[in-house]
Amino acid sequence: MYRYEQHCPVARAAEVVTEPWTLLVLRELLRGSERRADIAKGVPRMSASLLTARLRTLTAHGLVAEVPNRAREKRYRLTEAGRGLRPVVDQLGRWGQRWLAPPGLRDLDTELLLRDICAQVERLPDRALTVALTVTDAPGTSRWWIALTPSGATPHPGRPPEADVRAVCTLSGLAGAWLGRHSWLRAVRDRTVVFSGAPDAVRTVLACVGVSRYASRETA
Template identity: 45%
Template sequence: MQRRMEYCPVTAGVEAVGDRWTLLVLRELLLGSQRFNDIHRGLPGISRSLLSARLRRMRAHGLVVRDLDAGGRPAYRLTSAGAALEPLVWQLGDWARRWAFGDPVRDQLDVGWLVWRLRQFVRTEALPQRRVVVELALGREGVEQEERGWLVLSRPADDVSACRVHPGHEVDVWVNADSVEMHRVIAGTTTLEAARRAGHVRISGDPGLAAAFPHWFSWRTPTG
């Protein structure tokens, strides 16, 4: 006879969110992604069919709903139950930084992933009224050619873009950085200011915009 799940809230919680991809899909939704392609872009390694299956499972558990956005396109949104998991998601990341996290290995250095994360961190209310184009040039040891990505920043939030090809607009701000160190900044194991002081990150271009650049993003804060 098949044994029923034990009567324990921890067991029930693991049943709802205890696989790898469910928590990562929650992370993407918490970071503002709503459309399927945006969620998929933030999850390297997941197939589209598996993502569809996870979203269906999350709907069945009452964590997300699927409806239409203002443009009539399908969108996924967190329910109250799903949104209530936000502290769990970020506390898990804080725990990992302290106990189970190191520097990125070569295969984890991905400029496409990095500019997408920066796009998700953008604080649109802090952006200037004009469009700003940021070019990131990331170098790494043993590789002569820098990898490049671009951010097109403007209000509203839907107009913020992360690009792997030049967007065709004049660049206003250049960020030249060591790839490993910039990935550490994004992951919250160091700060942008510390990386700049150490000479790993250089920000140049329009003086006013370059000075304001650090304030346009909600950076993850390193924890003890």
């Protein structure tokens, strides 16, 4: 850990939370991930050894505690000090959304984007729906499906056995609507996201999807 050797609380806090990947690990913990495997899904380019090191540092500084459980796998949970960073992380996300240029295609990952969308659905449907998604310009896997149920939403790679709603989109169009750069209705109107299926099912899906917690509600 880099030491600034200053008395200033900003400098001392920065020593703990501004090492590479640390804020993203905190972001995943704030979303409720506790298992290493779940945390790793949100930081796929982070090595396992570095994730271990960052969790060890956060634990040593009292931001994270290991949760006792009967299984051998360790679980990690934010302490009161760690949870106190939520407004900091949220405000940093809102700052980035407002002042930084939109992400380019190289910054977009379909799996991470769908994981975000599913984790923050605006509301859940009264009945289960399956959404088949084709991302026309995605590197890697272009076909995904989302299980949208009264208990939650989960993305899966590949084709579903059956689909209630089908969507074809560009990755930038999907990201733009999710990040609040434009509304979902505008994405549909501009055909960067195209839905097909029974009208009531399409309306339900559109009512369920929301926008990122970092998006400006005024522009979303």
